[in-house]
Amino acid sequence: MDGENRLRLVILVGAARESRFGLAAAEWLAVRARLRKDVEVDVIDLATAWLPDLMTADPAVPRPSAVRDLSPWLVAADAFAVVTQDYRLGCPASLRNAIDWYDREWHAKPVGFVSYGEASGGLGAIAQLRQAFAEVHAMTVTETISFHHYEKRWGPEGQLLDSAACRAQAAAMLDRLEWWARALRRARALEPYEDPTPVYAEE
Template sequence: MDDGDDRLRLVILVGAAREGRFGLAAAEWLATRARLRSDFEVDVIDLATAWLPDLMTADPAVPRPSAVRDLSPWLAAADAFAVVTQEHRSGYPASLKNAIDWYDSEWHAKPVGFVCYGGPSGGLWAVAQLRQVFAESHAVTVPETVSFDNYQERWGSEGQFLDTEDCRRDALAMLDRLDWWARALRRARAREPYTYSYPARAEE
């Protein structure tokens, strides 16, 4: 928990861009729990409204599109990420992979936790793949995960989100772990900036 440093900025990233998404409700649920704590400032970023283009170029001389540049400061300012992802056909959404691939240093040496949902597997297959992707993005994923299996059953009769004691416990464990890693990695970056040589990309 809080060790006297400034509060940590937690970005909750909603990865699925489909209509009627459970992920948006799950993200707001996690944000509510995180805002009850003294250690996090919370931003929720919905990829459905970020409008990131899905066509990239390998030419680093081509400037990044304006939507990509607009989102970059929000990700760069984050100390930790919580990625909310659905599982579809044993994988994760293309919109999420697109967002990860548009950015480089924004992910470096920062912790990533996961809130996942799906059928009987609860989205854990999607998370297993994302751990590999974020490792290649030079981020650190935490093992504590919040998983909602058979998520269609998580809605009450009046449309309210239904959680369980297990989910609340898992969210607490994940947030605690993100706090630890975020503070450790922020101190490490302050002592020695994390560097990795990507091709230089024009910004204008």
């Protein structure tokens, strides 16, 4: 498949705790996505993006340099997969902060979720994130990947232990993201997606 038809999937690692199971889960998904001939993958770890947590309400004020540096990676994405743990049945602050810093970068693009936690498997975080992404005009897919009792999923050499069910979930989510990514990319090409909400100045 030629380069113009290839899809770019950005995997965002949203949790920044030291256990870093999220990074292992992101790399696991990236390996599976890269097996597809028509998908290019970027993994972005928000723990190293250094996005500031203080925002101004004035859209005329330029965004900080760290925010501007990450923006092109998000703009280039056709689809997103967000890796998250739930903290007190909600999403981590680092992830919500990243969503709030951007506007047009998310518009009319599909978002899938990889969650992990104890018995809940991180599903509380996904429930919050669906609402947050709706507000930035992204479209979340129903298919998800959930690692329950994630602390038991480490192998003897520190690798993530998956299962047939997890691999099936990944295939289903990637299939759905690809379908929506192509459909929405065609739609944006025919008619740019417009949102009247003010956006931050770039300089």
